[in-house]
Amino acid sequence: MPADSLTTPPGTTSSDATPAVTSGPDPRRWLALAVIAVAQLMIVLDVSVVNIALPDAGIDLGISAADIQWVVTAYTLAFGGLLLLGGRIADFIGRKRAFLIGLAGFAGASALGGIAPNQELLFAARALQGGFAALLAPAALSLLAVTFTDARERARAFAVFGAISGGGAAIGLILGGVLTEYASWRWTLGINVPIAIVTAVFAVALITESRATGDRRYDVPGVLLSALGLVSLVYGFSKAAEEGVGWSDPLTLTLLGAAVVLLVSFVLYERRASHPLLPLRVVLDRNRGGSYLVFLLVGAGLFAIFLFLTFYFQQTLGYSPLESGFAFLPFSGGIIVGAGIVSQLLPRVGPRPLIIAGLALAVLGVLWLTRIESTSAYVTEVLPAELAISFGMAAVFVPASSTALVRVGEHDAGIASAVLNTSQQVGGSLGLALLSTFYASAVSGHLADNPGGAPGEAFVHGYHVAFIWAAGLLAVALVIAAVAISAKKDDLPADGAMAV
Secondary structure, three states: OOHHHHHOOOOOOOOOOOOOOOOOOOOOHHHHHHHHHHHHHHHHHHHHHHHHHHHHHHHHHOOOOOOOOHHHHHHHHHHHHHHHHHHHHHHHHOHHHHHHHHHHHHHHHHHHHHOOOOHHHHHHHHHHHHHHHHHHHHHHHHHHHHHOOOHHHHHHHHHHHHHHHHHHHHHHHHHHHHHHHHOOOOHHHHOHHHHHHHHHHHHHHHOOOOOOOOOOOOOHHHHHHHHHHHHHHHHHHHHHHOOOOOOOOHHHHHHHHHHHHHHHHHHHHHHHOOOOOOOHHHHHOHHHHHHHHHHHHHHHHHHHHHHHHHHHHHHHOOOOHHHHHHHHHHHHHHHHHHHHHHHHHHHHHOHHHHHHHHHHHHHHHHHHHHHOOOOOOHHHHHHHHHHHHHHHHHHHHHHHHHHOOOOOOHHHHHHHHHHHHHHHHHHHHHHHHHHHHHHHHHHHHHHHHOOOOOHHHHHHHHHHHHHHHHHHHHHHHHHHHHHHOOOOHHHOOOOOOOOO
Protein backbone atom coordinates (compact mmCIF):
# COMPACT_ATOMS: atom_id res chain seq x y z
CA MET A 1 0.00 0.00 0.00
CA PRO A 2 1.43 3.41 -0.92
CA ALA A 3 2.44 5.51 2.02
CA ASP A 4 0.22 8.41 1.04
CA SER A 5 -2.88 6.22 1.03
CA LEU A 6 -2.63 5.99 4.80
CA THR A 7 -3.32 9.72 5.17
CA THR A 8 -5.72 10.32 2.29
CA PRO A 9 -9.47 10.28 2.88
CA PRO A 10 -11.54 7.85 0.83
CA GLY A 11 -12.75 9.45 -2.37
CA THR A 12 -9.79 11.83 -2.76
CA THR A 13 -6.36 11.52 -4.25
CA SER A 14 -3.10 12.39 -2.61
CA SER A 15 -2.78 15.39 -4.92
CA ASP A 16 -5.93 17.07 -3.65
CA ALA A 17 -5.80 15.87 -0.07
CA THR A 18 -3.21 18.46 0.97
CA PRO A 19 -2.81 22.12 0.15
CA ALA A 20 -1.77 21.26 -3.35
CA VAL A 21 1.19 22.80 -5.11
CA THR A 22 -0.15 24.03 -8.45
CA SER A 23 1.21 26.08 -11.31
CA GLY A 24 -0.98 29.01 -10.32
CA PRO A 25 -3.86 30.09 -8.15
CA ASP A 26 -7.14 28.20 -8.36
CA PRO A 27 -9.20 29.92 -11.09
CA ARG A 28 -12.38 29.16 -9.11
CA ARG A 29 -11.12 30.71 -5.88
CA TRP A 30 -13.40 33.76 -5.94
CA LEU A 31 -16.45 31.58 -6.57
CA ALA A 32 -15.26 29.38 -3.70
CA LEU A 33 -15.05 32.51 -1.53
CA ALA A 34 -18.71 33.23 -2.28
CA VAL A 35 -19.67 29.72 -1.16
CA ILE A 36 -17.60 29.94 2.04
CA ALA A 37 -18.99 33.42 2.76
CA VAL A 38 -22.58 32.15 2.50
CA ALA A 39 -21.84 29.45 5.07
CA GLN A 40 -20.31 32.04 7.39
CA LEU A 41 -23.35 34.27 6.85
CA MET A 42 -25.62 31.39 7.86
CA ILE A 43 -23.74 30.95 11.15
CA VAL A 44 -23.77 34.66 11.92
CA LEU A 45 -27.42 35.04 10.91
CA ASP A 46 -28.50 32.23 13.19
CA VAL A 47 -27.83 34.01 16.47
CA SER A 48 -29.51 37.30 15.57
CA VAL A 49 -32.43 35.68 13.71
CA VAL A 50 -33.28 33.38 16.60
CA ASN A 51 -32.80 36.14 19.19
CA ILE A 52 -35.65 38.17 17.71
CA ALA A 53 -37.90 35.08 17.78
CA LEU A 54 -37.30 34.19 21.45
CA PRO A 55 -40.44 35.84 22.93
CA ASP A 56 -42.74 34.12 20.42
CA ALA A 57 -40.99 30.76 20.85
CA GLY A 58 -41.26 31.05 24.63
CA ILE A 59 -44.99 31.74 24.49
CA ASP A 60 -45.66 29.00 21.93
CA LEU A 61 -43.80 26.27 23.85
CA GLY A 62 -44.48 27.55 27.37
CA ILE A 63 -40.83 28.17 28.21
CA SER A 64 -40.28 30.00 31.51
CA ALA A 65 -38.36 33.26 31.83
CA ALA A 66 -35.51 31.43 33.59
CA ASP A 67 -35.24 28.76 30.87
CA ILE A 68 -35.72 30.78 27.67
CA GLN A 69 -32.02 31.64 27.62
CA TRP A 70 -31.27 27.97 26.92
CA VAL A 71 -32.40 28.49 23.32
CA VAL A 72 -29.27 30.60 22.90
CA THR A 73 -27.12 29.06 25.64
CA ALA A 74 -27.42 25.49 24.32
CA TYR A 75 -26.13 26.70 20.96
CA THR A 76 -23.29 28.88 22.21
CA LEU A 77 -22.17 26.32 24.79
CA ALA A 78 -21.89 23.53 22.22
CA PHE A 79 -20.32 25.91 19.69
CA GLY A 80 -17.72 27.27 22.09
CA GLY A 81 -17.06 24.00 23.89
CA LEU A 82 -16.42 22.03 20.70
CA LEU A 83 -14.81 24.70 18.52
CA LEU A 84 -11.24 23.63 19.25
CA LEU A 85 -12.09 20.01 18.52
CA GLY A 86 -13.94 21.05 15.36
CA GLY A 87 -10.84 22.75 14.03
CA ARG A 88 -8.77 19.64 14.70
CA ILE A 89 -11.30 17.39 12.99
CA ALA A 90 -11.43 19.68 9.94
CA ASP A 91 -7.64 19.61 9.62
CA PHE A 92 -7.47 15.84 9.95
CA ILE A 93 -10.42 14.51 7.92
CA GLY A 94 -10.21 17.20 5.24
CA ARG A 95 -11.52 20.76 5.36
CA LYS A 96 -13.90 20.36 2.44
CA ARG A 97 -15.33 17.17 3.90
CA ALA A 98 -15.74 18.82 7.32
CA PHE A 99 -17.36 21.83 5.63
CA LEU A 100 -19.94 19.62 3.92
CA ILE A 101 -20.61 17.55 7.05
CA GLY A 102 -21.00 20.77 9.05
CA LEU A 103 -23.45 22.18 6.51
CA ALA A 104 -25.55 19.02 6.44
CA GLY A 105 -25.60 18.65 10.21
CA PHE A 106 -26.37 22.33 10.78
CA ALA A 107 -29.30 22.14 8.35
CA GLY A 108 -30.63 18.93 9.89
CA ALA A 109 -30.44 20.30 13.42
CA SER A 110 -32.11 23.54 12.28
CA ALA A 111 -34.99 21.55 10.76
CA LEU A 112 -35.34 19.55 13.97
CA GLY A 113 -35.54 22.73 16.03
CA GLY A 114 -38.04 24.23 13.64
CA ILE A 115 -40.51 21.38 14.19
CA ALA A 116 -39.81 20.91 17.92
CA PRO A 117 -43.09 20.35 19.83
CA ASN A 118 -41.56 21.12 23.23
CA GLN A 119 -38.71 22.98 24.86
CA GLU A 120 -36.62 19.89 25.50
CA LEU A 121 -36.35 19.00 21.81
CA LEU A 122 -35.75 22.64 20.90
CA PHE A 123 -32.86 22.92 23.38
CA ALA A 124 -31.38 19.64 22.14
CA ALA A 125 -31.66 20.76 18.50
CA ARG A 126 -29.95 24.04 19.30
CA ALA A 127 -27.09 22.21 21.03
CA LEU A 128 -26.76 19.97 17.97
CA GLN A 129 -26.70 23.07 15.77
CA GLY A 130 -23.90 24.51 17.86
CA GLY A 131 -21.92 21.29 17.61
CA PHE A 132 -22.07 21.26 13.81
CA ALA A 133 -21.33 25.00 13.70
CA ALA A 134 -18.17 24.21 15.68
CA LEU A 135 -17.11 21.99 12.75
CA LEU A 136 -18.34 24.31 9.99
CA ALA A 137 -16.81 27.61 11.21
CA PRO A 138 -13.15 26.53 11.51
CA ALA A 139 -13.43 24.53 8.30
CA ALA A 140 -14.60 27.68 6.49
CA LEU A 141 -11.73 29.75 7.88
CA SER A 142 -9.17 27.07 7.04
CA LEU A 143 -10.49 26.74 3.50
CA LEU A 144 -10.19 30.47 3.07
CA ALA A 145 -6.55 30.39 4.20
CA VAL A 146 -5.52 27.52 1.92
CA THR A 147 -7.53 28.73 -1.10
CA PHE A 148 -5.91 32.17 -1.17
CA THR A 149 -2.14 31.79 -1.10
CA ASP A 150 -1.24 35.28 -2.38
CA ALA A 151 -0.92 37.70 0.53
CA ARG A 152 -2.85 40.52 -1.13
CA GLU A 153 -5.64 38.27 -2.32
CA ARG A 154 -5.86 36.64 1.09
CA ALA A 155 -6.23 40.05 2.72
CA ARG A 156 -9.08 40.91 0.33
CA ALA A 157 -10.74 37.55 0.97
CA PHE A 158 -10.56 37.99 4.74
CA ALA A 159 -11.92 41.52 4.38
CA VAL A 160 -14.96 40.11 2.56
CA PHE A 161 -15.29 37.41 5.20
CA GLY A 162 -15.13 40.00 7.98
CA ALA A 163 -17.70 42.22 6.26
CA ILE A 164 -20.04 39.24 6.00
CA SER A 165 -19.58 38.58 9.73
CA GLY A 166 -20.32 42.19 10.61
CA GLY A 167 -23.19 42.80 8.20
CA GLY A 168 -24.75 39.39 8.74
CA ALA A 169 -25.95 40.30 12.21
CA ALA A 170 -27.83 43.30 10.82
CA ILE A 171 -29.43 41.20 8.08
CA GLY A 172 -30.40 38.59 10.66
CA LEU A 173 -32.21 41.13 12.82
CA ILE A 174 -34.48 42.16 9.96
CA LEU A 175 -34.88 38.64 8.58
CA GLY A 176 -35.77 37.33 12.04
CA GLY A 177 -38.38 40.04 12.43
CA VAL A 178 -39.92 39.37 9.03
CA LEU A 179 -40.05 35.58 9.50
CA THR A 180 -41.43 35.76 13.04
CA GLU A 181 -44.03 38.40 12.27
CA TYR A 182 -45.28 37.18 8.90
CA ALA A 183 -44.61 33.43 9.06
CA SER A 184 -43.61 31.81 12.36
CA TRP A 185 -40.71 31.76 14.79
CA ARG A 186 -40.10 28.23 13.52
CA TRP A 187 -38.97 29.59 10.16
CA THR A 188 -36.07 31.41 11.84
CA LEU A 189 -34.60 27.91 12.13
CA GLY A 190 -36.13 26.35 9.01
CA ILE A 191 -34.65 29.00 6.71
CA ASN A 192 -31.22 27.41 7.20
CA VAL A 193 -32.26 24.24 5.36
CA PRO A 194 -32.58 25.57 1.78
CA ILE A 195 -29.56 27.86 2.23
CA ALA A 196 -27.40 24.93 3.39
CA ILE A 197 -28.55 22.65 0.56
CA VAL A 198 -27.76 25.17 -2.17
CA THR A 199 -24.42 26.04 -0.53
CA ALA A 200 -23.45 22.37 -0.30
CA VAL A 201 -24.21 21.78 -4.01
CA PHE A 202 -21.90 24.62 -5.06
CA ALA A 203 -19.27 23.63 -2.47
CA VAL A 204 -18.94 20.16 -3.99
CA ALA A 205 -18.14 21.69 -7.37
CA LEU A 206 -16.06 24.71 -6.41
CA ILE A 207 -14.04 23.95 -3.27
CA THR A 208 -10.81 21.96 -3.40
CA GLU A 209 -10.06 19.48 -0.62
CA SER A 210 -7.13 20.01 1.72
CA ARG A 211 -5.98 18.53 4.99
CA ALA A 212 -3.16 18.78 7.47
CA THR A 213 -0.30 16.33 7.49
CA GLY A 214 1.39 14.70 10.47
CA ASP A 215 0.02 13.20 13.66
CA ARG A 216 -3.77 12.90 13.71
CA ARG A 217 -4.54 11.95 17.31
CA TYR A 218 -7.40 13.67 19.14
CA ASP A 219 -7.41 14.80 22.75
CA VAL A 220 -10.63 12.98 23.71
CA PRO A 221 -10.13 13.28 27.51
CA GLY A 222 -9.55 17.02 27.10
CA VAL A 223 -12.77 17.38 25.10
CA LEU A 224 -14.80 15.44 27.67
CA LEU A 225 -13.37 17.25 30.70
CA SER A 226 -13.83 20.72 29.22
CA ALA A 227 -17.29 20.11 27.75
CA LEU A 228 -18.69 18.42 30.86
CA GLY A 229 -17.15 21.08 33.08
CA LEU A 230 -18.70 23.92 31.11
CA VAL A 231 -22.11 22.23 30.93
CA SER A 232 -22.06 21.65 34.70
CA LEU A 233 -21.12 25.27 35.33
CA VAL A 234 -23.81 26.75 33.07
CA TYR A 235 -26.47 24.29 34.26
CA GLY A 236 -25.59 25.09 37.88
CA PHE A 237 -26.15 28.79 37.23
CA SER A 238 -29.45 28.03 35.50
CA LYS A 239 -30.73 25.78 38.31
CA ALA A 240 -30.01 28.58 40.78
CA ALA A 241 -32.51 30.74 38.86
CA GLU A 242 -35.38 28.27 39.18
CA GLU A 243 -38.08 29.05 41.68
CA GLY A 244 -37.65 26.99 44.84
CA VAL A 245 -34.07 25.99 44.02
CA GLY A 246 -31.60 28.85 44.54
CA TRP A 247 -27.85 28.99 45.12
CA SER A 248 -27.83 26.95 48.34
CA ASP A 249 -29.77 24.00 46.93
CA PRO A 250 -27.78 20.72 47.05
CA LEU A 251 -28.25 20.18 43.31
CA THR A 252 -26.89 23.65 42.48
CA LEU A 253 -23.91 23.16 44.79
CA THR A 254 -23.24 19.70 43.35
CA LEU A 255 -23.27 21.00 39.77
CA LEU A 256 -20.98 23.93 40.57
CA GLY A 257 -18.63 21.70 42.57
CA ALA A 258 -18.47 19.19 39.72
CA ALA A 259 -17.72 22.03 37.31
CA VAL A 260 -14.76 23.18 39.40
CA VAL A 261 -13.36 19.64 39.66
CA LEU A 262 -13.78 18.95 35.94
CA LEU A 263 -12.29 22.25 34.75
CA VAL A 264 -9.33 22.03 37.13
CA SER A 265 -8.78 18.45 35.95
CA PHE A 266 -8.87 19.71 32.36
CA VAL A 267 -6.08 22.20 33.04
CA LEU A 268 -3.97 19.62 34.87
CA TYR A 269 -4.46 17.07 32.09
CA GLU A 270 -3.60 19.56 29.35
CA ARG A 271 -0.28 20.29 31.08
CA ARG A 272 0.94 16.73 30.46
CA ALA A 273 -1.06 15.64 27.39
CA SER A 274 1.09 14.74 24.40
CA HIS A 275 -1.45 16.24 21.95
CA PRO A 276 -3.42 18.73 24.04
CA LEU A 277 -6.70 20.19 22.85
CA LEU A 278 -5.51 23.52 24.27
CA PRO A 279 -1.73 23.92 24.53
CA LEU A 280 -1.31 26.01 27.68
CA ARG A 281 1.56 27.95 26.13
CA VAL A 282 -1.03 29.64 23.92
CA VAL A 283 -3.04 31.11 26.80
CA LEU A 284 -0.29 31.74 29.36
CA ASP A 285 1.24 34.61 27.42
CA ARG A 286 0.29 37.90 29.07
CA ASN A 287 -1.15 39.63 26.00
CA ARG A 288 -2.88 36.59 24.55
CA GLY A 289 -4.30 35.47 27.88
CA GLY A 290 -5.54 38.99 28.59
CA SER A 291 -7.21 39.13 25.18
CA TYR A 292 -9.00 35.83 25.77
CA LEU A 293 -10.27 36.96 29.17
CA VAL A 294 -11.50 40.22 27.65
CA PHE A 295 -13.40 38.32 24.97
CA LEU A 296 -14.81 35.92 27.57
CA LEU A 297 -16.19 38.78 29.68
CA VAL A 298 -17.35 40.82 26.70
CA GLY A 299 -19.22 37.79 25.37
CA ALA A 300 -20.81 37.27 28.80
CA GLY A 301 -22.06 40.84 28.95
CA LEU A 302 -22.97 41.36 25.31
CA PHE A 303 -25.03 38.21 24.72
CA ALA A 304 -27.12 38.96 27.80
CA ILE A 305 -27.69 42.57 26.74
CA PHE A 306 -29.16 41.36 23.45
CA LEU A 307 -31.40 38.87 25.22
CA PHE A 308 -32.88 41.33 27.70
CA LEU A 309 -33.24 44.16 25.19
CA THR A 310 -35.18 41.78 22.93
CA PHE A 311 -37.67 41.11 25.72
CA TYR A 312 -37.77 44.78 26.67
CA PHE A 313 -38.65 45.79 23.12
CA GLN A 314 -41.32 43.15 22.58
CA GLN A 315 -42.84 42.51 26.00
CA THR A 316 -42.45 45.91 27.66
CA LEU A 317 -42.59 48.44 24.81
CA GLY A 318 -44.91 46.25 22.72
CA TYR A 319 -42.76 46.21 19.58
CA SER A 320 -43.45 43.65 16.90
CA PRO A 321 -40.61 41.26 16.01
CA LEU A 322 -39.87 43.30 12.88
CA GLU A 323 -39.82 46.56 14.83
CA SER A 324 -37.44 44.93 17.31
CA GLY A 325 -35.12 44.02 14.46
CA PHE A 326 -35.04 47.61 13.26
CA ALA A 327 -34.50 48.81 16.83
CA PHE A 328 -31.28 46.77 16.97
CA LEU A 329 -29.97 48.00 13.61
CA PRO A 330 -28.08 51.01 15.02
CA PHE A 331 -26.05 48.59 17.11
CA SER A 332 -24.94 46.61 14.06
CA GLY A 333 -24.33 49.82 12.14
CA GLY A 334 -22.19 51.18 14.96
CA ILE A 335 -20.07 48.02 15.00
CA ILE A 336 -19.47 48.18 11.24
CA VAL A 337 -18.68 51.92 11.12
CA GLY A 338 -16.66 51.78 14.33
CA ALA A 339 -14.59 48.83 13.09
CA GLY A 340 -13.61 50.81 10.00
CA ILE A 341 -12.50 53.77 12.10
CA VAL A 342 -10.63 51.63 14.62
CA SER A 343 -8.83 49.72 11.85
CA GLN A 344 -7.35 53.03 10.71
CA LEU A 345 -6.39 54.08 14.24
CA LEU A 346 -4.85 50.78 15.34
CA PRO A 347 -1.52 51.09 13.44
CA ARG A 348 -1.09 54.62 14.81
CA VAL A 349 -1.97 54.37 18.49
CA GLY A 350 -1.62 50.64 19.25
CA PRO A 351 -4.16 48.25 20.77
CA ARG A 352 -4.15 49.06 24.50
CA PRO A 353 -5.57 52.61 24.41
CA LEU A 354 -8.31 51.55 21.99
CA ILE A 355 -9.36 48.53 24.06
CA ILE A 356 -9.45 50.53 27.30
CA ALA A 357 -11.39 53.40 25.72
CA GLY A 358 -13.79 50.98 24.03
CA LEU A 359 -14.56 49.08 27.23
CA ALA A 360 -15.03 52.33 29.17
CA LEU A 361 -17.50 53.57 26.54
CA ALA A 362 -19.33 50.22 26.57
CA VAL A 363 -19.65 50.29 30.39
CA LEU A 364 -21.18 53.77 30.21
CA GLY A 365 -23.58 52.58 27.51
CA VAL A 366 -24.76 49.59 29.54
CA LEU A 367 -25.21 51.74 32.66
CA TRP A 368 -27.31 54.11 30.54
CA LEU A 369 -29.69 51.19 29.95
CA THR A 370 -30.45 51.09 33.68
CA ARG A 371 -32.46 54.29 33.07
CA ILE A 372 -35.07 52.55 30.92
CA GLU A 373 -38.64 52.34 32.18
CA SER A 374 -41.83 50.77 30.88
CA THR A 375 -42.71 54.06 29.15
CA SER A 376 -39.24 55.12 27.96
CA ALA A 377 -38.74 56.61 24.52
CA TYR A 378 -36.45 54.59 22.26
CA VAL A 379 -34.67 57.59 20.74
CA THR A 380 -33.69 59.23 24.03
CA GLU A 381 -33.15 56.23 26.33
CA VAL A 382 -32.18 53.19 24.25
CA LEU A 383 -30.56 54.53 21.07
CA PRO A 384 -27.73 56.47 22.79
CA ALA A 385 -26.86 53.39 24.84
CA GLU A 386 -26.86 51.15 21.76
CA LEU A 387 -24.53 53.49 19.89
CA ALA A 388 -22.15 53.85 22.85
CA ILE A 389 -21.96 50.07 23.33
CA SER A 390 -21.52 49.36 19.61
CA PHE A 391 -18.70 51.86 19.07
CA GLY A 392 -17.10 50.64 22.29
CA MET A 393 -17.26 47.04 21.16
CA ALA A 394 -15.75 47.91 17.78
CA ALA A 395 -12.82 49.47 19.64
CA VAL A 396 -12.39 46.17 21.51
CA PHE A 397 -12.97 43.56 18.81
CA VAL A 398 -10.50 44.86 16.22
CA PRO A 399 -7.39 45.37 18.41
CA ALA A 400 -8.07 42.42 20.75
CA SER A 401 -8.30 40.11 17.74
CA SER A 402 -4.73 41.15 16.95
CA THR A 403 -3.33 40.99 20.49
CA ALA A 404 -4.70 37.43 20.67
CA LEU A 405 -1.95 36.48 18.18
CA VAL A 406 0.95 38.56 19.54
CA ARG A 407 4.20 36.56 19.44
CA VAL A 408 2.40 33.28 18.79
CA GLY A 409 4.33 30.63 16.84
CA GLU A 410 3.19 29.88 13.30
CA HIS A 411 2.24 26.33 14.31
CA ASP A 412 -0.02 27.74 17.07
CA ALA A 413 -1.69 30.51 15.05
CA GLY A 414 -4.75 28.43 14.19
CA ILE A 415 -5.36 27.26 17.75
CA ALA A 416 -4.79 30.80 19.09
CA SER A 417 -7.46 32.18 16.76
CA ALA A 418 -9.81 29.33 17.69
CA VAL A 419 -9.36 30.05 21.41
CA LEU A 420 -10.50 33.62 20.75
CA ASN A 421 -13.77 32.37 19.26
CA THR A 422 -14.12 29.80 22.02
CA SER A 423 -13.71 32.48 24.68
CA GLN A 424 -16.41 34.59 23.08
CA GLN A 425 -18.93 31.74 22.78
CA VAL A 426 -18.24 30.23 26.21
CA GLY A 427 -18.43 33.69 27.74
CA GLY A 428 -21.80 34.18 26.09
CA SER A 429 -23.05 30.89 27.52
CA LEU A 430 -21.90 31.69 31.04
CA GLY A 431 -23.16 35.26 30.87
CA LEU A 432 -26.60 34.25 29.67
CA ALA A 433 -26.95 31.67 32.44
CA LEU A 434 -25.57 33.93 35.17
CA LEU A 435 -27.45 37.09 34.25
CA SER A 436 -30.68 35.18 33.60
CA THR A 437 -30.34 33.87 37.15
CA PHE A 438 -29.99 37.38 38.55
CA TYR A 439 -32.83 38.62 36.35
CA ALA A 440 -35.25 35.89 37.45
CA SER A 441 -34.34 36.39 41.12
CA ALA A 442 -34.82 40.16 40.83
CA VAL A 443 -38.24 39.78 39.21
CA SER A 444 -39.39 37.27 41.84
CA GLY A 445 -38.08 39.45 44.65
CA HIS A 446 -39.78 42.56 43.29
CA LEU A 447 -43.12 40.78 42.96
CA ALA A 448 -42.81 39.43 46.53
CA ASP A 449 -41.93 42.88 47.91
CA ASN A 450 -44.73 44.59 45.97
CA PRO A 451 -47.81 42.35 46.13
CA GLY A 452 -50.43 43.51 43.70
CA GLY A 453 -47.88 45.51 41.74
CA ALA A 454 -47.75 45.51 37.95
CA PRO A 455 -45.70 42.62 36.54
CA GLY A 456 -44.28 44.98 33.93
CA GLU A 457 -42.52 47.00 36.62
CA ALA A 458 -40.99 43.81 38.03
CA PHE A 459 -39.65 42.91 34.58
CA VAL A 460 -38.08 46.37 34.19
CA HIS A 461 -36.47 45.99 37.62
CA GLY A 462 -35.06 42.64 36.46
CA TYR A 463 -33.63 44.29 33.34
CA HIS A 464 -31.94 46.92 35.49
CA VAL A 465 -30.30 44.27 37.66
CA ALA A 466 -29.12 42.32 34.61
CA PHE A 467 -27.66 45.44 33.00
CA ILE A 468 -25.83 46.40 36.20
CA TRP A 469 -24.20 42.97 36.28
CA ALA A 470 -23.39 43.19 32.57
CA ALA A 471 -21.70 46.54 33.18
CA GLY A 472 -19.77 44.91 36.02
CA LEU A 473 -18.49 42.16 33.72
CA LEU A 474 -17.33 44.74 31.18
CA ALA A 475 -15.69 46.75 33.96
CA VAL A 476 -13.71 43.66 35.03
CA ALA A 477 -12.67 43.24 31.38
CA LEU A 478 -11.50 46.86 31.44
CA VAL A 479 -9.29 46.22 34.47
CA ILE A 480 -7.84 43.07 32.90
CA ALA A 481 -7.08 44.92 29.67
CA ALA A 482 -5.36 47.73 31.54
CA VAL A 483 -3.22 45.31 33.56
CA ALA A 484 -2.51 42.45 31.14
CA ILE A 485 -2.35 43.90 27.64
CA SER A 486 0.94 45.66 27.06
CA ALA A 487 1.51 45.08 23.33
CA LYS A 488 2.60 48.05 21.24
CA LYS A 489 1.59 48.81 17.68
CA ASP A 490 4.85 47.30 16.38
CA ASP A 491 4.10 43.99 18.15
CA LEU A 492 0.91 43.27 16.23
CA PRO A 493 0.88 40.41 13.70
CA ALA A 494 0.14 41.19 10.07
CA ASP A 495 -2.94 38.95 10.13
CA GLY A 496 -5.24 39.32 13.10
CA ALA A 497 -7.47 36.60 14.44
CA MET A 498 -11.02 36.37 13.15
CA ALA A 499 -13.87 36.27 15.64
CA VAL A 500 -17.01 34.50 14.48
